[in-house]
Amino acid sequence: MKEKIHNFLESDLLEKYLIGETTLEERHRVERYIAMYPEIREAYRELEDNLETFARLYARKAPEGLKNRITLSIRNQQAGRKRFIRYAIAASIAMLFFATSSVFFWNQNQHLQQENAMVTDQIRVLEADMKEQLEDVRNQFIVLNNPGTRKYMVNGNKKAQELKAIAYVNPIKKLSYINVRNLPQLPEDQCYQMWAEVNGSMVNLGILKDIQDKDKLMALPYGEKAVGYITIEPKGGNIAPSVQNIVANIKY
Amino acid sequence: MSTLLEKHIVELLKESNDKAISLLYEHYGDTLYGVAFKVVRNEELAQDVVQESFIKIWNKSHTYDASKAKLFTWLFRITRNTAIDKLRSIGNKSDREIQMDVSDVYNLGVEGIQPELMDMRKQLDKIEPKYQIVLEALFFEGMTQQEASEELDIPLGTVKSRLKIGLRELKKIYGAASFVLFYLSQGL
Numbered sequence: 001m002k003e004k005i006h007n008f009l010e011s012d013l014l015e016k017y018l019i020g021e022t023t024l025e026e027r028h029r030v031e032r033y034i035a036m037y038p039e040i041r042e043a044y045r046e047l048e049d050n051l052e053t054f055a056r057l058y059a060r061k062a063p064e065g066l067k068n069r070i071t072l073s074i075r076n077q078q079a080g081r082k083r084f085i086r087y088a089i090a091a092s093i094a095m096l097f098f099a100t101s102s103v104f105f106w107n108q109n110q111h112l113q114q115e116n117a118m119v120t121d122q123i124r125v126l127e128a129d130m131k132e133q134l135e136d137v138r139n140q141f142i143v144l145n146n147p148g149t150r151k152y153m154v155n156g157n158k159k160a161q162e163l164k165a166i167a168y169v170n171p172i173k174k175l176s177y178i179n180v181r182n183l184p185q186l187p188e189d190q191c192y193q194m195w196a197e198v199n200g201s202m203v204n205l206g207i208l209k210d211i212q213d214k215d216k217l218m219a220l221p222y223g224e225k226a227v228g229y230i231t232i233e234p235k236g237g238n239i240a241p242s243v244q245n246i247v248a249n250i251k252y
Numbered sequence: 253m254s255t256l257l258e259k260h261i262v263e264l265l266k267e268s269n270d271k272a273i274s275l276l277y278e279h280y281g282d283t284l285y286g287v288a289f290k291v292v293r294n295e296e297l298a299q300d301v302v303q304e305s306f307i308k309i310w311n312k313s314h315t316y317d318a319s320k321a322k323l324f325t326w327l328f329r330i331t332r333n334t335a336i337d338k339l340r341s342i343g344n345k346s347d348r349e350i351q352m353d354v355s356d357v358y359n360l361g362v363e364g365i366q367p368e369l370m371d372m373r374k375q376l377d378k379i380e381p382k383y384q385i386v387l388e389a390l391f392f393e394g395m396t397q398q399e400a401s402e403e404l405d406i407p408l409g410t411v412k413s414r415l416k417i418g419l420r421e422l423k424k425i426y427g428a429a430s431f432v433l434f435y436l437s438q439g440l
Contacts, residue, residue: 012397054387058290066299070277070302
């Protein structure tokens with residue numbers, strides 16, 4: 001170990017380290033040796049003292065004003081740094097504000113876009129609905145107003161004697177409508193369902209709800225020798241008419 | 253071993269108290285100016301070096317580790333490196349100009365030299381030039397003994413023995429220097 005210490009001291013590494021001339025690797029090595037070996041630590045301390053004493057021998061009177069230049073530049077730097085920190089804080093706050101408002105407005109925008117899409121859809125549906133209704137009303141008008149329109153009175157059979165309906169059929173315009181005027185009351189678990197047999201196939205025309213508007217005309221699919229049926233079905237309707245429960249049929 | 257003065261300055265530096273700069277300048281300014289001048293050989297450049305070094309010292313104060321180096325060693329390293337960088341940055345200086353020249357020791361102007369500096373100068377004169385050269389090569393140039401032997405064209409054995417004697421002479425000066433430092437620290 002003594003030889004190791006001797007070799008190290010002979011290598012001049014300590015002197016190079018003293019004045020800051022070592023590479024990073026050398027520096028770590030020297031610091032390790034200084035920490036490990038008291039002889040090297042002692043030699044280093046002595047070198048440090050020597051350096052200070054030797055350097056002081058070369059001291060020169062620094063010119064007047066140099067001290068002021070130094071303190072001024074350090075104060076300016078400090079003031080600049082403080083100013084920078086102040087600006088940085090202000091900029092950070094502003095950035096945060098803009099970021100928050102951007103997120104807020106972006107969300108708002110997304111929300112409005114969604115709402116806009118929804119409203120547009122609703123308008124489109126309404127428009128389609130209105131067109132359909134208008135077409136229906138127009139057809140109703142044509143049917144009712146046309147001299148070629150035939151009017152059929154529909155009465156319920158004995159299962160529903162109070163059932164009254166009027167069917168309007170116009171073979172020229174190929175339009176047919178039915179106006180259900182009265183439906184006898186049914187138990188809660190049953191409903192009336194309307195069907196039409198057109199060109200050999202059975203079409204489900206849907207459930208007849210309680211008649212609120214007695215003047216409402218319901219369109220029937222037109223067909224040569226078509227037959228309309230009203231049946232009593234379980235609540236919620238059926239996929240095929242129950243023939244035994246036919247309460248009315250309308251030939252048109 | 254650090255003196256009370258050193259400890260006080262280091263504490264102020266760590267607190268970013270600019271009184272530290274004032275104290276550093278009072279106690280090390282002339283020495284560091286001398287170190288800078290030794291490297292750049294020009295008063296204006298040396299002043300710039302000292303100014304830049306003090307700014308570095310101020311900015312890097314958190315990196316100073318008292319367990320690894322005396323305050324002066326740290327200040328010296330920063331100043332010497334800044335001076336070398338300054339020379340490199342002005343670019344047109346040849347290596348020859350960076351080399352130490354023994355005659356320079358005697359070229360110092362007398363005007364404006366403080367009494368304590370005069371005293372130091374006398375002390376330096378006590379060390380024979382042949383030892384001074386070796387000490388300079390060691391402390392200012394960062395040369396290894398082998399490099400100094402080649403550069404100064406002196407056998408390695410001679411470099412070693414001159415260094416030994418030089419350091420011994422230097423030790424004799426310790427007392428005076430320590431006294432000056434003690435005196436300065438009392439003036440705080």
